[in-house]
Amino acid sequence: xxxxxxxxxxxxxxxxxxxxxxxxxxxxxxxxxxxxxxxxxxxxxxxxxxxxxxxxxxxxxxxxxxxxxxxxxxxxxxxxxxxxxxxxxxxxxxxxxxxxxxxxxxxxxxxxxxxxxxxxxxxxxxxxxxxxxxxxxxxxxxxxxxxxxxxxxxxxxxxxxxxxxxxxxxxxxxxxxxxxxxxxxxxxxxxxxxxxxxxxxxxxxxxxxxxxxxxxxxxxxxxxxxxxxxxxxxxxxxxxxxxxxxxxxxxx
Numbered sequence: 246x247x248x249x250x251x252x253x254x255x256x257x258x259x260x261x262x263x264x265x266x267x268x269x270x271x272x273x274x275x276x277x278x279x280x281x282x283x284x285x286x287x288x289x290x291x292x293x294x295x296x297x298x299x300x301x302x303x304x305x306x307x308x309x310x311x312x313x314x315x316x317x318x319x320x321x322x323x324x325x326x327x328x329x330x331x332x333x334x335x336x337x338x339x340x341x342x343x344x345x346x347x348x349x350x351x352x353x354x355x356x357x358x359x360x361x362x363x364x365x366x367x368x369x370x371x372x373x374x375x376x377x378x379x380x381x382x383x384x385x386x387x388x389x390x391x392x393x394x395x396x397x398x399x400x401x402x403x404x405x406x407x408x409x410x411x412x413x414x415x416x417x418x419x420x421x422x423x424x425x426x427x428x429x430x431x432x433x434x435x436x437x438x439x440x441x442x443x444x445x446x447x448x449x450x451x452x453x454x455x456x457x458x459x460x461x462x463x464x465x466x467x468x469x470x471x472x473x474x475x476x477x478x479x480x481x482x483x484x485x486x487x488x489x490x491x492x493x494x495x496x497x
Contacts, residue, residue: 247444253286257295261449264296265303265456267396280393281347281486289392294437296393298446300425302453307418310461314415316408322375323382323399323416327424330386330395335431338391348491350388354397354484358477378402389424390431394487396421400480410472411465 248254264279283292381402389395399420403413432438467475 247441247448248287250286253283256286257283257449258452260296261299261452262456264300264393265453265458266460267456281490290437291442293391293393294432294439294442295445295449297425297428297432297438298443299449299453300393300421302450303457304418304422304425306454306457307414307461308422310457311411311415311418314411315419316412316416319378319403319406319416320419322378323385323402323420324423326379326382327386327389327395327420328427330383330388331390331424331427331431333383334387334390335435337387338431338435341391344491346388346391346491347394347487350384350394350397351484351486351488351491353384354401354480355488357397357401358481358484372406373402385420386424389421390428394483395424397480397483397487400476404473404476407473410467413472414461 260279260282263282267279280289280292280296283296287295381398384398385395387395388398396417399417403416408416429438
């Protein structure tokens, strides 16, 4: 049955727009707020299922506009790791409490930001190792599967590389397009995709490309320093939100 609760749409509309902005790479950290925001009105698994078709629309728009700007070498490292993370998500979806996942992702995001603040990277410092990149890729695929919150681990590895904004945007778009496409069969197997959720997704569908279009335009025009400041601000808000959600759920 289609969701008709106006409070759901009050949360869902900004959630979809935020996710669209993050799909463009612009304000990328804010995208992980999308599912928790929608989950203020409905359970997290249902919010994730409703968001999935919208993500595929956003991915198709982003990939179409940014395909040529992707970093192929980086994707050869991160994509296999991310897809392995979705396999882990499928296996553990019913056994690992989602509030625990949220709390861990939030805490690690804040630790990463704290480390960057206390020990800022020195000019000429070597980039993070490929082993670290593979681990973050797995974490990104896993957290993307369970709560569409894959951007904090992805950002934790890719942001220190200081890619040009459009390259960062394109690489993120292609990575999450592949990861989200891989979720369809497992989500159906887990019983998350049904007529009611798909109908609700269709109602929200016109909003899906708007945030992507706006974000792609801004990624091509905003100065690099502000691009990264916004990305880190998004990670801060996401980390605080995920950690607080996890801790409050545990306390209750």
